[in-house]
Amino acid sequence: TFTGWVFVKMMKVLVCVIALWGAAGGARSCGESRRVYGEKHELNTAPHTHISGEHLRLCPRDYTCCSSLMEDTLARQSEADFLSAVQDTSQFLLTTFTQRHRKFDEFFRELMDVAEKSMNQMFTQTYGHLYTQNAPIFQQLFSDLRRYYTGQVSLAEVLSDFWAGLVERVFALVNPQYQFSEDYLECVSKHAEQLRPFGDVPHKLHIQVTYYYMRVCFSLYNQDKEKCLTVGSECVRALMRQWFCPLCRGLPSLKPCHSLCLNVMKGCLANQADLDSEWNNFIDVLMVVVEKLGGPFHFELAADSIAVKVSEGIMYMQENSITISAKVFQGCGIPRPTPARNKRSSRERDGKRAFRTYSAEEKPTTASGTNLDRLLQERLRPMRGFWVALPHTICNDERKAADVTNEDRCWNGQTPGRYLPSVTADGLVNQINNPEMEVDIARPDVKTRQLIMELRVAVNRLKHAQSGRDADLIDSECLRAFILVSVFSERNNVKIKNPAHSKTTLCQHVCRFASAIRMLIMLIIKYS
Template structure:
């Protein structure tokens, strides 16, 4: 009784998943599938052939010839790269949308502030009407700075206050006094010591610079992110990855197991191996995203971005009003330093009357509408939430691709494991190049990282540093932001400064013993070669 049971067990094992050896299985299904992919049907055999010729798929009875295997391998590589680029384009679209929305918001804030100049400064009379170009130039400089021009905002603001001081002093001087350009320059130089505009220039400068530095660096961070995603998404997959993706996607068809979906863990190992270099972006990518979230949050920190921009006209009004109120004291001190320009006469009645009529408007009384504040909160909230969603993009990409390449592979016992329809036993590898040393699906040299991606990691580091400087209110030179450090060369020379000893761009140190041993061996051999001529010379002399 036991013998028949044993025979049944053996027979059932031999009939396990996979095509039956010796059976002349028709290749009609594969022919239809193959031609559906755009290939010619003449390459498909009528019935199964021996699979000894297969280089990527498991050998065994198959309907795939060597040419078909190569065709499908190229197709799998093209489709995988297409999915990577499609995911990259989607991510770029999100960043571009964030940039467009913030840029529109900030530009509207700037324009609204500029439009309010006339309303706020018109009580100054000629000091406004005769100096509209001076005020307009200030807003032009601020706009150009935000757009990335190589302006020194600190110097530009100081220059604005100096020119405004000259013109205010000149307008307040008696009509019969002729003030030379040299004298007015002397007056302007008293700005730091005599502080004719009170604390307004210093306070406004600190707040405006901080607002514009953070806004400009934030926009630059969004653009750099788009550029990094674009360049990394265009990196070609390795030949080893092409073989692995072929085995994952199309070898089931060659084996007659077209209905078998790849095991999820199997797909994960293939994609983690194929995208190992991309996953190494993760630490610096997260660092950049986190810093951009910090910068976005700073926009709503008091004084908020909208308050700073909308209050610029009011701060200018405060400053001029303060000087008018204290003009006699300031003039006396100027005369002590710069000398008396001439006989005092009758002052300008227009300005004195305007001085009496003008009310003391302060920035605390002039705030943007609650709607503007609500819109800023919505901007910050939207920016932060969208950025958080993208933090883990590079390490989540392999699993996202598997969701498209291996959809519906729920059963872990009846899935394609690279050999047959059964459970996939190897463990799933970690993320990044260093963790692929034992990847059973993709053969990688972990001591040879992709240089394009290493250069983009450097780009992320540089941008994160700029953003952190911006958070501290430090002006950052963005001239090198457009420098393509991912171009020719190593990308290790930043701002024209190249390190003397270039660090190794490895995920982790290579096998030092093996490298050291090879170096010693080669050095010893070279030393022997160098000694040979001297030895021969001595022998000849003897």
């Protein structure tokens, strides 16, 4: 009947109205949120439509597409994504120090080989068989210098042993009319510091070699125990709220507002931002060193001059042999005369000749064909301001936050819309005004404060090296700050480890690289 037909039509309309009302109310679909969530996680607990959000702990308690288990899972993912973002952002630090150390190490070892070869050829031509008879002492010098480079011996001991052995041999050569017992030559060595038989050359060489090497001293860390970057509960809450609460609201593609992202990152990285001042001082000092390497204190010329400096010491003793011998005889007694012997050949008598320098073909560059100063300059400058810029770098990633110009179509932490709070300033103290999390500014991170102090120690050591002051480092005083700051790139987990059981990590590369810079300065300073 007509009445029945009207009734059916009305029921259909009513069903449509109810369906539309449900879609507009609490029964909206969670299909898009399920799709995004399912790309990384199981969908067992993911609702198909919006449910009441009374169970939520981190996101707004509105109708939601997230169960309690989903919220916990997404909170863990937000922490992992944050650490990954820090790692990705600091990747250039990892790349720089591992590659630069490897290239520097190749450069250094090749340069030492050429320097030793140059000395051998020069002294063979200059001193003839007198050098070849005493060649082991010079070979031992370069062997010990290589050991010093790897931190196995003290530089003071290396050079002291070299000059002590050399003074015995040269003293015997300039006094061929006498016989010298081992006890007598030991007496000569004991008087060497007072007599200064080589003038100030040993002191200069000590400074120069210290500049050249920068003793490799490294504290070793791995990635299992302590966290260099600790993600606190307040940080996790803020990370979850900005990155995944939109998903729980059924808006997984909505990015957090740029200013919201900055406040969250500045709160999570508050302690690390306080590293920036001392970090910049460290980079500035390294830049000064690099400028010296490219200027009058040329690295390769310094290595080339080792043989010249040693020869200058020998020449000084030859030229002052009468005065030196008289003082030795006064302190150690008159030695026994030696039987008659042939005169030295003209080559041995002539002494110092014109010393050749490296040819262009012999001069080592690096594996990439560039000189050391050019190798370093392009890499250091971008590292200034790294820690203060880190929040901006992360938030400028379109995957992490909305564009700064998109102020209305973004997630403000509660709903879609403009983010109104101001962006807080950098550093721990300024987080008292951070609207996104509570940061205890009265309790700075102990490890970060330690790193700040150690960066200051590193800067002072480099400045001392520039002024020509040597300091043999010990393991406990290594530049751990530089290591720890740089090792953020390695998943931000750091653990002190027994060196005997350690693998080569970024820590070693960075510390070797930084320490080598310091040592080479002291070789170069007197070669201008």
